[in-house]
Amino acid sequence: MTVRADVAELMRAGYGDRTIARRLNVSIGTVRRARAELQMPAGQPGPKSYGTPADVFWQRARPVDGGHMEWTGTVHQGTIPSLRHGGRRYSAYRVAFSIAHHRAPVGRVEPGCGHPGCVHPRHVEDRTIRATYTAIFGGTQ
Template identity: 30%
Template sequence: MTTSTEVTDVEIARQLASADVSNLSVAKRLGVPWGRVDEVRQRKGLETFQRGRRAVEASWEEAVSRRVKPVEDGHAEWTGQTYPRGTPMLSWRGRAETAYRAVFRIRHGREPQGNITHAPSCVREFCVAGEHLEDRVLREERRCREGGS
C-alpha cells in the first residue's frame, strides 16, 4: 500500500478530474487526508463535487464532450471516471465502456474493430484525442501505407 506522501498531486488531480467525484472518495481511495485532496482541487481550479441528481446527457457525444479536455499538441485529457489502472471509462444510461471506444466511434462514425490503441505518433498516456486512436482496421491501413506487413 502506498503512503500519503508517495501519492502525487498529479494522481490526486487525475482522480478529481470529474465533478462527479468527491474529495472524500478520492481521499479514501488513495489513502490521503481529505484536506490534501481539497487543497489540490482548489489549486487546480477543479469543479466542486455536488450531491444529488445531475443532468443526464442526451447522447454519447454530449457525455464524451463534457469529459474531454483538449491539451497541448492536439492531445486530449479525460476528466471523467477511470478504471483502477487509469484507463478512461464512460458510463452512460447503464452502459459502460472505455472512453477510447466512445471517442473512436464519435470521431470515425463507426464501431471500432478489435482493440483500440494509440497511433505511434501519440506518446501521451491515456490521451483520448480521436485522431490519436486506432482500431485494427486503421492499424492495418497505416501499415500498408508504410509498406510494412
C-alpha cells in the same frame, strides 16, 4: 411576481432548485416561488443524464498542449478512460473513435499519436486503421 427568464429556462431544462439557485446566484426561495408561479412540479435532485455517450465524452475530455486531449473522468482498471451512460460503461477511446470515424471501431482502440492517454477523436486508432498503416508503411504499429 415576475419570473426571471433564465430561471424559467433552467426549470424547463429539468434542473433542480439548488442547481438553479447556485448557477444563477439566486435564493432557493426565489426558485421555488418561480416554480409555483409557473405551476411547474418540483425539480428532481441529483445529476442529470446526457443525451448520448458522445455528450458525456465532451463533458469529460479536456484539450491540452500539442493538440491532444486528456480524460478528466473515471479510469477503469487503472488504464482505460471510461464513462457511464444509460447504466452501461463505455471506453472513452471507443466513443472518441466513433465520433471521428462515424462507425463502430474494430478490436481494441488506443491512442496512435504517441501521447499517453490521449482521447482526442482524431488521435485514436482501431485494429483496421493500424493494419492499414502497417500494410502501407510496413513494420509494426
